[in-house]
Every structure is written in structure tokens, then in C-alpha cells.
Amino acid sequence: MAFVQNVPFFSIMISMFAGIVSSVLSAKTARRLNIIATVTIGLLSVWLLVFLIQSDIGSYTYMMGHFPAPWGNEIRAGVLEALMAIVFCVIMLLSLLGGLHKLAEEVAPAKENIFYILVDLLLGSLLALIYTNDIFTAYVFVEINTLAACGLIAIRETGRTFEAAVRYMIMSLLGSGLLLMGICMLYDMTGHLLMSNMKASIDVIMQEGTYAVPMLITIGLMVVGLAIKSALFPFHAWLPDAYGYSTISSAAMLSSLVSKGYIFLLVKIFYRVIGLEYITESHVLNIIFWFAITGMIFGSVNAIWEKDIRRMVAFSSVAQIGYIYMGFGLGTEAGIIASVYHMLMHSATKSMLFISAMGLTDVSGKNRDFFALTGAGYRNKVAGAGFLVGSLSMVGIPIFAGFVSKLLFAEAAISGASWRMFPAIITLGISTILNAVYFMKTVLRIYTPITKEEELEKGFVRIQWNQQKIYTVAIILFILLNVFLGTNSKPILQMIEVGLHNFM
Amino acid sequence: MIGLNWLPNFGEEVAMILFGIGFANLLFQKNLIKKIIGFNIMDTAIFLFLAEKGYITGRVAPIVVDGVQSVEKYINPVPGGLVLTGIVVSVSVSAVMLSLTMRLYKRYGTLDLDEISAQLRKEGR
Numbered sequence: 001m002a003f004v005q006n007v008p009f010f011s012i013m014i015s016m017f018a019g020i021v022s023s024v025l026s027a028k029t030a031r032r033l034n035i036i037a038t039v040t041i042g043l044l045s046v047w048l049l050v051f052l053i054q055s056d057i058g059s060y061t062y063m064m065g066h067f068p069a070p071w072g073n074e075i076r077a078g079v080l081e082a083l084m085a086i087v088f089c090v091i092m093l094l095s096l097l098g099g100l101h102k103l104a105e106e107v108a109p110a111k112e113n114i115f116y117i118l119v120d121l122l123l124g125s126l127l128a129l130i131y132t133n134d135i136f137t138a139y140v141f142v143e144i145n146t147l148a149a150c151g152l153i154a155i156r157e158t159g160r161t162f163e164a165a166v167r168y169m170i171m172s173l174l175g176s177g178l179l180l181m182g183i184c185m186l187y188d189m190t191g192h193l194l195m196s197n198m199k200a201s202i203d204v205i206m207q208e209g210t211y212a213v214p215m216l217i218t219i220g221l222m223v224v225g226l227a228i229k230s231a232l233f234p235f236h237a238w239l240p241d242a243y244g245y246s247t248i249s250s251a252a253m254l255s256s257l258v259s260k261g262y263i264f265l266l267v268k269i270f271y272r273v274i275g276l277e278y279i280t281e282s283h284v285l286n287i288i289f290w291f292a293i294t295g296m297i298f299g300s301v302n303a304i305w306e307k308d309i310r311r312m313v314a315f316s317s318v319a320q321i322g323y324i325y326m327g328f329g330l331g332t333e334a335g336i337i338a339s340v341y342h343m344l345m346h347s348a349t350k351s352m353l354f355i356s357a358m359g360l361t362d363v364s365g366k367n368r369d370f371f372a373l374t375g376a377g378y379r380n381k382v383a384g385a386g387f388l389v390g391s392l393s394m395v396g397i398p399i400f401a402g403f404v405s406k407l408l409f410a411e412a413a414i415s416g417a418s419w420r421m422f423p424a425i426i427t428l429g430i431s432t433i434l435n436a437v438y439f440m441k442t443v444l445r446i447y448t449p450i451t452k453e454e455e456l457e458k459g460f461v462r463i464q465w466n467q468q469k470i471y472t473v474a475i476i477l478f479i480l481l482n483v484f485l486g487t488n489s490k491p492i493l494q495m496i497e498v499g500l501h502n503f504m
Numbered sequence: 505m506i507g508l509n510w511l512p513n514f515g516e517e518v519a520m521i522l523f524g525i526g527f528a529n530l531l532f533q534k535n536l537i538k539k540i541i542g543f544n545i546m547d548t549a550i551f552l553f554l555a556e557k558g559y560i561t562g563r564v565a566p567i568v569v570d571g572v573q574s575v576e577k578y579i580n581p582v583p584g585g586l587v588l589t590g591i592v593v594s595v596s597v598s599a600v601m602l603s604l605t606m607r608l609y610k611r612y613g614t615l616d617l618d619e620i621s622a623q624l625r626k627e628g629r
Contacts, residue, residue, distance in 0.1 A: 017594075043559075136586055136589065139593075140589060140593060143593045143596075143597065146597075147596065147597065147600055148602060150604075151600075152605075154604060159608075159611055159612070159623075159624055159627070160624060162604055162608050162611070163608065163617070163620055163624055164622060165604055166536065166601070166604050166605070166608065166617065167508050167617070169597075169600070169601055169604070170530060170531075170539060173530060173543050173546075173597065173601075174527065174530060174531060176528075177523075177527060177543075177546045177547065177550070180547075180550050181523060181550055181553070184550060184553055184554050184586075187554075187582075187583075187586070188557045193582070289613075293593075320520070437587065
């Protein structure tokens with residue numbers, strides 16, 4: 001075994017230990033440790049990805065502890081896992097850097113190192129969700145992820161964030177209760193906890209035709225449980241408050257990473273545990289499909305009505321989660337590839353939108369009202385550029401990432417050749433138009449000039465790029481990442497496809 | 505469907521009913537403490553379900569005492585391990601929920617989540 005194959009284990013351990021050590025460090029050291037850990041894990045994952053592409057093993061399992069397959073715990077790594085780990089690390093780092101200068105005013109100084117503990121734990125649990133091959137371990141890390149996310153919402157310590165955190169926890173606990181019940185029923189039917197062994201038993205069970213009803217219920221419980229946790233419409237009520245009032249780095253991380261971790265677990269369950277053909281047969285996907293379609297419209301319509309810019313971006317997340325589940329609902333491999341790509345695109349874009357929205361409100365007297373933002377794009381040019389690129393990407397303009405994912409969804413819907421084709425393609429069209437309405441409306445608003453006198457009268461400030469160097473660098477890297485995803489979609493899609501094939 | 509297995513599986517049936525009760529309480533109760541109680545009932549129901557599934561009638565706990573090493577003599581120990589892990593998760597989640605509830609109660613003087621939301625809206629932030 002090559003040394004590089006230890007990388008998944010090292011990644012999880014580095015982030016977890018960074019979290020543990022941070023509890024006794026000062027805020028400044030904890031921040032440094034967090035950044036070093038994230039960069040290290042990112043670089044290690046790049047190493048792993050290069051190794052996996054060059055060698056012909058495709059994917060491998062890694063024994064945790066000294067017990068072999070049916071008893072012990074396992075990690076599994078492939079091209080797709082390594083790719084997700086890299087993207088998660090990059091976005092986590094950029095979200096943190098983008099919100100860094102705001103952290104001091106958002107979080108009490110004594111609690112700042114707790115923020116970094118939570119970020120470390122969040123990264124660790126996401127990596128574990130990506131790599132684990134054991135479904136009960138996945139459940140435990142789902143809960144760690146939820147707790148870390150709850151902490152990230154509540155750390156701002158205002159009444160709003162406590163309420164948002166409680167609402168978030170309630171919905172999440174409902175979801176994880178259902179997920180745990182599903183996992184227990186699956187364990188009872190198969191007698192295994194490792195995903196590959198479960199798959200083998202399920203194949204036998206399904207061919208013999210026993211346990212058809214319990215299996216249907218199990219699939220339903222797990223899919224709905226994870227859908228609740230990742231805020232699929234109509235389970236999204238907690239989302240606008242949680243994303244709208246938490247610290248800016250938390251909002252960027254929550255919207256771009258936390259829900260994606262659950263969705264990635266769902267993809268693993270589809271491919272590695274139950275098998276896509278049984279999932280498609282079970283008709284659970286039909287329910288998800290209709291929820292997703294409604295969510296795509298509903299989220300966008302709510303975003304149009306919303307006057308608070310951060311809540312608008314949050315409602316846009318509801319619509320985008322709808323897109324991802326719509327891809328699953330199509331039930332074809334093309335749909336799932338499109339969804340996985342959309343996950344990457346949405347993580348990269350939504351975190352950038354949150355961070356640039358913060359830059360825009362900062363130069364408008366901290367006023368988040370839509371009309372207060374008039375001309376904000378001139379007052380903070382960096383944030384304006386970030387918001388413009390993010391909006392264009394969300395609407396689906398070529399060379400940005402959003403275009404590719406919209407194209408993939410349309411192709412997947414057309415090639416699907418089932419009754420789902422028409423609703424999918426029509427909703428895609430309507431939702432794109434609605435996206436364009438609220439994003440372009442905001443872009444026009446921030447680039448509508450106001451006079452110097454008005455600016456002075458309202459107490460608005462101007463921020464040049466060199467006043468916030470880290471912020472500027474973060475936004476530029478975000479823009480480059482977006483363009484990179486948009487222009488290099490072919491190798492990335494190949495990796496996703498190979499990775500999904502290796503899942504089986 | 506309902507027939508021979510109805511009686512021997514009553515433990516699982518009770519677990520499912522409790523799960524439903526807990527789930528409904530967590531979802532529909534307005535009082536935060538009652539919600540947390542509902543959550544605990546829900547999780548405990550899952551643990552009951554697991555324990556029931558791990559038990560095999562007529563066998564004993566998997567601890568070798570008399571040198572009997574035959575697999576046929578013992579029950580499945582894995583669900584027990586899962587229950588323990590689940591309890592740890594459940595306890596930590598309850599602790600976080602209770603501490604959040606305390607903070608909200610100190611600030612707003614009520615445990616009713618809807619009333620807290622109404623007060624927040626009145627504050628206008």
C-alpha cells in the first residue's frame with residue numbers, strides 16, 4: 001500500500017485534533033492552526049487525487065483498526081471523494097478568509113477560539129462523511145456536523161441567532177431521527193453496517209423478493225431524513241433565519257458545505273448501499289422530484305419578494321437545493337452527475353454571494369434593505385464584482401460555473417425519456433427566469449449611481465480594495481474558482497463520472 | 505400481513521408507536537422543553553427497536569463464562585454497541601438543546617417558540 005493512501009485518515013484526524021487542541025489556544029493561534037490544517041488537508045487531498053488518477057486502482061478501502069471487512073470499520077477513497085475533499089477545503093478556507101475582518105465584531109472576543117473549534121469540527125465531520133464506508137459512522141458524523149453547524153449559527157449570541165439555532169436543531173433532529181431509524185431497519189434486514197456488504201445483502205434480498213415493504217419504508221426514511229436535513233422544500237423554514245443572521249463566515253459555510261455533506265451521503269446511499277435501480281423502482285424519488293420542482297419555483301418567488309439581501313440569497317439556496325434534488329428525482333445517471341456538479345457549483349457560488357453581500361451592506365451603513373444598496377457596487381468595487389460574478393453564475397451565463405450545471409440538467413432531463421422530462425425542463429426554464437429577475441434586479445440596484453451629496457447625507461462610506469486585502473484576495477480567488485469550474489467542466493465531469501462508477 | 509408475527513414482535517411495535525409519539529411531540533409541541541422530551545422519547549424508541557432486534561430468544565449475553573464459545577449460544581452484541589453510541593449522541597444533542605433553551609428563556613422569559621418569534625419580530629431585528 002502506498003503511503004499516500006493514508007491521506008483520508010490523516011485528513012480526518014488533522015481536522016479533529018486541530019479542533020481539540022484549539023480549545024486551549026488563544027483565538028489568534030487557533031485561527032492560524034485552523035488555516036494551516038485546512039491548507040494541509042487540501043494539499044494532501046490534491047496529492048491523493050493525483051495518485052488516484054495516475055494509478056489504475058480507481059478506489060480502495062482502508063481498514064480502520066485491526067479488524068477485517070465484515071466486522072471492522074472502513075474508510076473508502078476514490079476520485080470523487082478526493083475531489084469533494086479538495087473543493088470543501090478550498091471553500092471553507094475562502095469563506096473563513098472572506099469573513100475574517102467581520103469576525104471580531106460578530107463574535108465575543110472570549111468566544112473566538114470556540115468559533116475555530118466549531119469550524120475544525122465541521123471540516124472533520126464533512127471529511128468523515130465523504131470518506132466513511134460504514135453507515136453508522138456516517139450517522140454519528142451527521143450528528144457532529146449538525147452540532148457544529150448549530151454552534152456556528154448560535155455563536156453570534158443575539159436573540160435571532162439563538163432562535164434560528166433552535167429551529168435548525170429541531171428540523172435537523174427530526175431528519176436524523178428518521179435517518180437513524182432507516183439505518184437500524186437496514187441493519188436488521190442485512191446484518192451488516194459496512195456499505196459494500198450491505199449492498200451485497202440487499203441484492204440477495206431484492207432478488208428473492210422478501211422484505212419488499214420494509215425496504216420501501218427504509219428507503220423512504222433515509223431519503224426524507226436527509227432531505228429534511230439539507231433543507232429541501234417544504235422543510236426549509238429554518239433556513240432563511242439561520243443563513244440570514246449568523247456570522248458571515250458561518251452563513252457561507254452553512255449554505256455551501258453543511259447541506260452538501262448530507263447530499264453527498266445521500267448519493268453514497270443511492271450508489272453504494274441500496275443501488276440506483278432499486279431506488280428508482282421504489283417511487284420514493286417521485287415524491288422527492290415533486291418537492292424539488294415546487295422548491296425551485298417557491299424559493300425563487302420568495303427571493304423576489306424578499307427585501308433583505310442576505311435573506312434573498314438564503315432563499316435562493318432553497319431553489320438551488322431544489323435543483324440538486326430534481327437531478328436525483330430524474331433517476332438517471334446523467335441527472336445525478338448534473339446534481340453532483342451543481343453541488344460543487346453551488347458551494348463555490350453561494351459562499352461568494354454571501355461574502356460579497358456582506359461587503360455591500362457594510363458600505364451602506366450596515367443597512368440590509370434592498371433600496372439602501374443603491375450604488376453600493378461603486379462604493380465597494382471588490383464586493384460588487386463578486387456579487388456580479390455570483391449572480392451571473394447563478395443565472396447561468398457561459399464561462400461561469402452555473403451555465404454548465406444548467407446545461408447538464410437540461411440534457412439530463414431531455415435524455416431521461418420519462419414523464420419527468422416535461423415538468424423538469426419547464427420548471428428549469430421558469431426557475432432560471434425567476435433567478436434572473438431577482439439577481440439582475442439586485443445587480444442593477446447596486447450599480448445605480450447616487451450622488452456624492454446623497455452618500456454623505458446617508459453616512460455611507462467607500463472602501464477601496466487595499467483597505468481589506470484579505471477580503472479582496474478571497475473574492476478574487478472565489479471569482480477564479482468559479483471561472484475555473486465553468487471553463488474546465490470536462491475533466492471535472494469525467495472525475496465525477498469515474499467516481500460514481502467506482503462507487504458500485 | 506397481521507398474523508403469526510404480531511405477538512412475538514410486540515417489542516418492535518411498541519418501539520414504532522413510541523417513535524411516532526416522540527416525532528410528533530418534537531414537531532408539534534410549542535413548548536421547547538416538551539420538544540426536547542419528545543426528542544428523547546424518539547431516540548429511546550430507536551434504541552428499544554435496536555435492542556429488540558439484537559435479542560434472540562433463549563440465548564444469553566455474549567460474555568464467555570463457562571468456556572462455551574459456540575456462536576449459537578449468544579445474542580448479537582452489535583446492536584448493543586450501536587445503542588451505546590446512539591445514547592452518547594442523544595445525550596450531547598439534548599445538552600446543546602437544553603442550553604440553547606436556557607439562553608432563550610433568560611432573554612425572553614418564555615419557553616414558547618412561537619412567542620419568542622413574535623417578540624423577535626416586535627424588536628424588529
